[in-house]
Amino acid sequence: MPKILIPSALRQYAEQQAEVELQGATVGELLEELAAKYPELRRHLFTAEGKLRSFVNIYVNEEDIRYLQREQTAVTAADTISIVPSIAGGAAVAETAAGLSREEILRYSRHLIMPEVAMEGQLKLKQARVLVVGAGGLGSPLALYLAAAGVGRLGLVDYDVVDLTNLQRQILYATPDVGRKKLEVAIERLRTLNPEIQVEGYETALTSENALEILRDYDIVVDGTDNFPTRYLVNDACVLLGKPNVYGSIFRFEGQATVFAMPGGPCYRCLYPEPPPPGLVPSCAEGGVLGILPGLIGLIQATETVKLILGTGRPLVGRLVLYDALAMRFRELKLRRDPNCPVCGDRPTIRALIDYEQFCGVRRERGMQEADDRDLEPRELEALMARGERFLLLDVREPHEHRICSIPGARLIPLKELPQRLHELDSAERIIVHCRSGQRSAKAVKLLREAGFRHVQNLKGGILAWSDQVDPSVPKY
């Protein structure tokens, strides 16, 4: 029979028993049996409405039932159920909280009239300190809504400059801002939106050297980054400092969001112990992204951030929300903390920040690409064309990209079709391969050489470099 351990403080209501064996198929049934057997225990565990009291946590073995199926969690004869209270407090936050000014009361009136937020919640928002890492697609809607909601101190980390290709989704920025520093524009915009809050900018890449220093001053960290080394860095720093990591990611038409690094909940490494091999997962710059998508995922992150600050609702902990824009469908995956996780597990092996570029294999890959001196410069290709030399110019982009722009005379075989269409090519002929930026064509060159093609070269920088250096009439995208 499943066993329930009675906490020492409650044994006086359970005939001094330290543990009880009871019949039941779910946690809810067992607790009901327990309360029936020891009626005095009932009021300590349940409210008058029969719900578990707010400070009562139930564990099945080592897992909090909030991250399982709550009271419906199934139990077997081998399981041990423990009752553990939540305990918190502190000297003075609620009492010394500065009030709101008349302007603030008007500004936040739609919050103040909701009992779930009210003055108390608005003061919590005002005292909250939230760091947004990355002021791009996710960071834009996040920062705008958190500032509007009255989060008292917002930090932004970004070192980029506004580019025309950002404006399709990064709604912090407008057309006249192209070429300006993102942080400068973002801080201006957020201060105009809400002058009552403080906005701090960190114009730097987040690194293993500065991450702990920057994160230390914030209560909650929101991950709006677009690359694996920074994601692992944000995660590990949050776990080491004990701060929640509100995570979101986007690609093409799909996005994900969850909250990592809460006490008892999983972290990013519990979900992804190892980074993908470099180059396997394309970035948004390579694969594209529906401009609206980061708005939706960023606002899931903003919602969870505000819920954590207010301490209201059911946080997105132990659950990964998957969103598919094309099907317009949300799905949910359950996540568990991995007791063997190297950073948040029971015996962590990572106790300080590491070299995340090396961990993700990024630096090595860059080095490899730079080392190949057989690559062709756009000017050299232009010269070959001018001399009328014989070669095949192979475009390995997708057909819809080829329709945006192309180099005259190029033949289109998309990279993913290349392995099946090698017979269309002559292995004795000189082949020059290009794509948009030079990454996919580098893969094609490798594939062709392995298949026995001897005279294969990559066009450095792809059609983007061709547009910059040879033919500016070719549009960049």
Place this chain on the structure above:
Amino acid sequence: MIRIEREAWEAMLEHARQGYPEETCGAMLGVREDGIKRVLRAVPLQNVWPGSRRARYQVDPAELLRVEREARSLDQQVLGIYHSHPDEGAYFSRTDLENACPWYCYVVLSIRGGEFAEAGCWRPDEELKGSEREPLWFPAASSGESVCRKS
């Protein structure tokens, strides 16, 4: 009434001084004898409050579960929770009351400028609407004197 033995008391103070200027928290283990709670051991717990810990603390329930098991194996009970108030008095704040669990008593240690100033013990009512002071005994600072009473 709660009586904290010297070894436990010194461990609590040391933990609170070390953690200053952040709040520290821990569990008090011991036995009940003739209606008196005797604290024999203090177990420091991590303050997992997800924000500035200068005026807030939070106990990780998973850690408390481990302490409860440890107490069980020693044939002791978790009698209460202690936490520190850096540069604030020893009082049971509204935050302390609203986030408490009424099964325990709560010892609050005031630490001013990194040194112990005063202490008090409270027991919240079952609805967490109010609290009552509980008489607290702890050893005097100089080991010459045996026990002094504070309330």
